[in-house]
Amino acid sequence: MSRKMLPLYAGLVATVSVMLWTPAGVAQAKPVYMDSSLPVAQRVDDLVGKMTLAEKVSQMQNHAVAIPRLDVPEYDWWSEGLHGIARSGYATVFPQAIGLAATWDIPLMHQVATTISTEARAKNAEALRHDNHSIYFGLDIWSPNINIFRDPRWGRGQETYGEDPFLTSRLGVAFVEGLQGDDPHYYKTIATPKHYVVHSGPESTRHTANIDVSPHDLEDTYLPAFRATVKEAKAGSVMCAYNAIDGEPACANTFLLSDMLRKTWGFKGYVTSDCGAIGDVAEGHKFAPDMEHAAAVSVKAGTDTSCGDEYASLTKAVKDGLISEAEIDQSVKRLFTARFELGLFDPAAKVAYARIPFSEDDSVAHRELARVVAEKSMVLLKNDGILPLKKDVKTIAVIGPNAAALAAIEGNYNAIPSHPILPLSGMEAKFAGRARILYAQGSPYVSELMVPVPRTLLHPAKGSAAFGLKGEYFDNIELTGKPMVTRVDQQVDFDWNAAAPVPEVKATEFGVRWTGTITPPVPGKYEFSFRRDAKGARVFLDGKQVTEEQAQGKKHSRRGEPFVLDLSDGQAHDLRIEYSHHASLFDAGLSLEWKPPVEAERAEAVKIAKQADIVVAFVGLSPNLEGEEMPVHVEGFDGGDRTEIELPAVQKEMLxxxxxxxxxxxxxxxxxxxxxxxxxxxNAAAVLEAWYPGEEGGAAIANTLAGDNNPAGRLPITFYAGTKELPPFDDYSMAKRTYRYFTGSTLWGFGYGLSYSKFKWNDVKLSAEKLTAGEPLTLDAEVENTGSAKGDAVSEIYLKAPASATAPIHSLVGFVRTPLDGHARQHVHVVIDPRSLSTVAADGKRSIEAGEYSIFVGGAQPDADEGGVTKQFTIVGSKALPR
Known part of the structure; x- marks a missing residue:
């Protein structure tokens, strides 16, 4: 019996008691909810029926406390798995979500999500063996983020699958199904598509903004991916957003949560709030007079659990008559249904997923998959023939702030890489014995902010030609006794969140001492600081302490206070950094950053460029600049968002x-x-888009430049010509946005991507020249690799509907990625479902309309690929479609 069918049989099975025997021989009745042979609904009813009101409310917050008298263990609903299981120790780090989208590969997306859920299960089982019920070690994964990336200024757009509702829907469905598994009785993990809905910046106003979205845009752009993940992939959970829609906060929005999600789409799972969003119902949106009313109205609308403690007020809300205990019961039952369907109350012998060994976490096979995915995410935007790099290239100058920055491969909401390969390291490994690699940081991201201190300033001892500092790793915070491990670390740039830096120490208690010298590029006084666990760090220059350790009781900050090192003589100085981490499982790690001298940095880049045959410049952004509600306010960046989409001036000047x-x-x-x-x-000889490419990103980039990987990624977003081309950021209308409605200048369009091969499409046939409204359309074609290099053809299929006031220019309705040997051909078969042939009217009604249509198949949008083919067909009649 399917886990989806079990609740239907609740009323068909009589309540039973199973007799258990204690060691003393006294019979005890096994409660119904512990009997795994019974339907889930019956077990849930029994358990919730035994709870007091206070106990029920205690389960409606992201950290649900234990109920010892009922043998209910504590459980935390909050775990992250956007592109790897995050914040819970080492795990496989795949490319950031926007990079996953650039693969345009549905089966690969499913494989990635399956791997993530495997590691989640492995981590959960290991945590339970150690009685660890902490946040981030549960089985409810708050991913994927399927918001539409409508404006490139949004800092969290990196977490999405791009700007197109169809691409997002297909990848979202594959990801949800991969997370949730295929067992007929148990979830592997529970996926949580977010943030429902119309949520895509600005970050600075997300707690207060009300969005009066048009009925057309809601149905045409913002809802399709959520509908698909709920109706097709059967997502077990959904997260509501911070913002309000049409005057009602998303987490208290009856139309969205009750009418649309549950009644129209048939959603049976639970809804969780974004963190603090219930508080916003009262404080940000002023929709409720206080927290008690905010909690009550949110539960009534359909939000079952709060990320935070706002729902603690529900006990009083029931006593004050704001909400009934029966309404509380409904939410609690949804939550426990999820836990039972995860098998958390059943013997591990019955739940195959619970027996996944910890060795599956961060495994060699998963690491190899991360490399493959990173390679498939590479998008070649320009190539004058310089790539792949020729064998006669003997010296390569590697420059730029992203060449050796850990954050630039991690992205945000990231897992913790055990062996991260930075671009510089990837280049050195790939071209070892073939070409000499010269390196200079060359530039900060922006002139006002700090970047990781490059290895070129550091040496493990005076007179040493080696780069980096000697690192000594201790199993205590006093840094006493013999170090457990001694090695040379080329940079102090580490992420050890819930992870031990080396296997010989504990993640909760260790110390590190780095020693060596620091030499400035030019004489001067330099400003430095620490990122991540700054409170545990101390710095000594020439034996004198120059920083004070921040008090352990001080509110934690991811960045420490700036400090100055006087290097005015321009000479090498002894440097010692001591770092202690104690008690907390989370937030360990340290990154030494500095504010570099821009002119000197640029001069060093020019110097090595003159010595090289070719320059490879790693430029762009950082998840420390763009992301979720960040304290960054400099030219071009504001609070995690961008105010300008141009490459920062200091990097452009370096180029x-x-x-x-x-x-x-x-x-x-x-x-x-x-x-x-x-x-x-x-001006560049080639441009390669590499995103935030994950733990194997450095290897994937180097393999692509060397020609061992033939790039075939495609842009999931439009690369606009400039900020002036964009509508106001806080305007949520889709007019003049994304490839579907934008008519201005672009550098590279959605779906664009080059290869070291050429492809063309032949023998394109449609299943019908005249199609009755409501029937699917089938496209068959032969795709040919006309080059000699093995590569992947990405067949993109676009529909152009009859012109109307609301119809898009054209829309993606199908795609498939096909590997081809040189000069090989492959049949492509794509079924375009009726919904993809529909359009949305101004009133939000979706229908298939009669008229003349065209279908294009090729390697990019119709106006950007000469190898594609257009076919015409007619739809006869019309058909209204459900929401």
């Missing part, structure tokens, strides 16, 4: 300076959102 040497420049972009890089398009 111009190295290009002036006459050496060819290959630009590698690393970012989570579109960049306006007109200079690179006009």
């Amino acid at each position: 111009e300076a190295v290009a002036a040497t006459g050496k060819p420049v290959v630009v590698v972009l690393m970012n989570g959102s579109a960049l306006a890089v007109k200079w690179a398009k006009d």
Whole structure:
């Protein structure tokens, strides 16, 4: 019997008691809810029926406390798995979600999500063996983020699958199904598509903004991916957003949660709030007079659990008559249904997923998959023939702030990589024995902010030619006794969140001492600081302490107070950094950052460019600049969002300076959102979009530049020509946005991507020249690799509907990625479902309308690929479709 069918049989099975025997021989009745042979609904009813009101309310917050008298263990609903199981120790780190989308590969997306859920299960089982019920170790995964990336300025767009509702829907369905597994009785994990709905910036107003979205845009753009993940993939959970829609906060919105999600789409799972969103119902949106009323109205609307403690007020709300205990029961039953369907109250012998060994976490096979996915996410935007790099290239200058920055491969909401391969390391490994690698940081991201201190400043001892500092790792916070491990760390840039830095120490108690020298690029006084666990760090210059350890009781900050090192003589100085981490499982790690001298940095880049045959410049953005509600307020960036989409000036000036040497420049972009890089398009020899590519990102980039990986990724977003092309950021209308409605200038369009091969499409046939409204349309074609290099063809299928006031220019309605040997052909068969042939009227009604249509199949949008083919067909009659 399917886990979805079990609740239907609740009333068909009589209540039973199973007799258990204690060691003393006294018979005890086994409660119904512990009998795994009974239907889930019956077990849930029995358990919730035994709870007091206070106990029920205690289960409606993200950290549900234990109820010892009922043998209910504590459980935390909050776990993250956007592109790897996050914040819970080492796990496989795949490319950031926007990079996953760039693969345009549905089966691969399913494989990634399956791997993530496998590691989640492995981590959960290991945690339970150690009685760890902490946040981030549960089985409810608050992913995927399927909001539409409508504007490139949104800092969290990196977490999404891009700007197109169809691409997002298909990838979202594959991801949800991969997370939830295929067992007929148990979830592997529970997926949580978020943030429902119309949520895509600005970050600065998300707690207060009300969005009066048009009925057309709601149905045409913002809802389709949520509908697909709920109706097709059967997502077990949904997260409601911070913002309000049409005057009602998303987490207290009866139309969205009750009418649309549950009644229209048939959603049976539970809804969780975004963190603090219930508080926003009262404080941000002023929709309720206080927290008690906010909690009551949110539960009534359909939000079952709060991320935070706001629902603690529900006990009083029931006593004050704001909500009934029966309404509380409904939410609690949904929550416990999820826990039972995860098998959390059943013997591990019955739940195959519970027996996944911990060795599956961060495994060699999963690491290999991360490399494959990163390679498939690479999007080649320009190539004048310089790529793949020729065998006669003997010296390569690697420059740029992203060449050796851990954050630039991690992205945000990231897992913790045990062996991260930074771009610089990837280049050195790939070209070892073939070409010499020279390195200079060359530039900060923006002139006002700090970047990780590059290895070129550091040496493990005076007179040493090696880069980095000697690192000694201790199993105590006093840094006493013999170090457990001694090694040379090229940079102090580490993420050890819930992880031990080396296997020989505990994640909750260790110390590290780094020693060596620091030499400035030019004499001066330099500003430094620490990122991540700054409170545990101390710095000594020439034996003198120059920082004070922050008090352990001080509110934790991811960035420490700036400090100055006087390097005015320009000489090498002894440097010692001591770091202690104690008690907390989370937030360990340290990154030493500095504010570099821009002119000196640029001069060093020019110097090595002159010595090289070619320059590879790693430029772009950082998840420390773009992301969720961040304290960043400098030119071009505001609170996690961007105010300008152009490449920051200091990086552009570095590119111009190295290009002036006459050496060819290959630009590698690393970012989570579109960049306006007109200079690179006009002047660089090649441009490769690498996103935030995950733990194997450095290897994937190097393999692509060397030609061992033939890039075939496609843009899931439009790369606009400049900020001036965009509507106001806080305007949620889709007019003049995304490839479907934008008519202005672009650098590279949605769906664009080059290869080291060429492809064309032949023998394109449609299943009907005249199609009755409501029937599917089938497209068959032969795709041919006309080049000699093995590569992947990405067949993109676009529909152009009859012109109307609301119809898009054209829309993606199908895609498939096909590997082909050189000069090989492959049959492509795509079924376009009736819903994809529909359009949405101004009133939000979706229908298939009569008229003349065209279908294009090729490797990009119709106006960007000469190898594609267009076919015409007619739809006869019309048909209204449900929401």
